[in-house]
Amino acid sequence: MDRTIPAQHSLMALYGMAAGEAPPEADTNRVTLAGLQFYKKHSRMATRSHPAIKPATSKPDRSVRVRPVPAVTRSIAILRLLGEQKQPLTLKNVAQALNLVPSTCLHILRVLVSEDLVTLDPDTKRYALGTGMISLARSVLEGGGFTQMVQPVLDRMAAQFGVTAMGVEITSRQTVLVLAISQSNQPFRVHTDVGSQFDTLVSATGRLIAAHSGEGWPSLKEKFARVVWDKAPTYTTWKKEVELTRSRGWALDRDNFMAGITVVAVPVFSLGGRLVHTLVAVGLTSQLGAPTVQKMAQAMQREAGALSAPLTLGA
Numbered sequence: 001m002d003r004t005i006p007a008q009h010s011l012m013a014l015y016g017m018a019a020g021e022a023p024p025e026a027d028t029n030r031v032t033l034a035g036l037q038f039y040k041k042h043s044r045m046a047t048r049s050h051p052a053i054k055p056a057t058s059k060p061d062r063s064v065r066v067r068p069v070p071a072v073t074r075s076i077a078i079l080r081l082l083g084e085q086k087q088p089l090t091l092k093n094v095a096q097a098l099n100l101v102p103s104t105c106l107h108i109l110r111v112l113v114s115e116d117l118v119t120l121d122p123d124t125k126r127y128a129l130g131t132g133m134i135s136l137a138r139s140v141l142e143g144g145g146f147t148q149m150v151q152p153v154l155d156r157m158a159a160q161f162g163v164t165a166m167g168v169e170i171t172s173r174q175t176v177l178v179l180a181i182s183q184s185n186q187p188f189r190v191h192t193d194v195g196s197q198f199d200t201l202v203s204a205t206g207r208l209i210a211a212h213s214g215e216g217w218p219s220l221k222e223k224f225a226r227v228v229w230d231k232a233p234t235y236t237t238w239k240k241e242v243e244l245t246r247s248r249g250w251a252l253d254r255d256n257f258m259a260g261i262t263v264v265a266v267p268v269f270s271l272g273g274r275l276v277h278t279l280v281a282v283g284l285t286s287q288l289g290a291p292t293v294q295k296m297a298q299a300m301q302r303e304a305g306a307l308s309a310p311l312t313l314g315a
Helices: 070-084 091-098 100-114 133-141 146-161 203-212 217-225 235-248 290-314
Strands: 029-033 036-040 116-120 124-127 164-171 176-181 189-190 249-253 260-270 275-284
Touching: 029 189, 036 133, 036 235, 070 091, 070 100, 070 124, 091 100, 100 116, 146 164, 146 176, 146 275, 164 203, 203 235, 203 260, 203 275, 217 235, 235 249, 260 290, 275 290
Parallel strands: none
Antiparallel strands: 029 036, 036 189, 116 124, 164 176, 164 275, 249 260, 260 275
């Protein structure tokens, strides 16, 4: 069975296999969704989790003035472009894709190559991301903080409730970045990679972002209109769910992000009550009835509260 939904199907509920996990056996049925791969295995598979700190009713952070630094912006754009491509690119490819003057693009690429962030094949004259990116990523993932603290929490969630559990970061651009993942031993697998980044407002974490962003409803309505769902809720329904999310402290997406899939997300707040991370659990709707969802959400809130305390102390 192979099902694909358009790549712009932004996500909130990112779920997946831990980095380095072996690929599924040949008899696996796979369903793909915007880079997510859902695995249904025919064999049996196996492991096990104080209320979350509520945010102070605070005004959204004041915007920090960012002065344009063209060289930095162009360098980041080049790295992102190379990361998105499935094959190395020529100087002409890169310059045209980013609307850069070729000579300017060349100078930036040379610097990135010298720092091992990009490689250049001398024979084909094509550029690709370099191994220096791996060491940078490893420094982030192994640098302590939320990523290291959340992994045992995710392992407990996955084992206790038979779900795929994920720890994500809400970036300054209000996108969602996958930092850690844990799989259950259930014959249902959902896959994405640590480091994957997705747009906001879709699924359960999207409702949390909407609830705690401080944005007004007119702005949220415009963003909601651009979200792509498998089974879209009406704006009126979604708005009520966002308000419910704000009052009860956790979010639920049942069959909207993807039919047959239930996603629960719980916020992890910073010292100032800002939404910085979320805990996410995803499973089959048929296996996650209302009592189970309620019990799981409460357990996730306790875990989120325990995570908030050390993050607050470290802030």
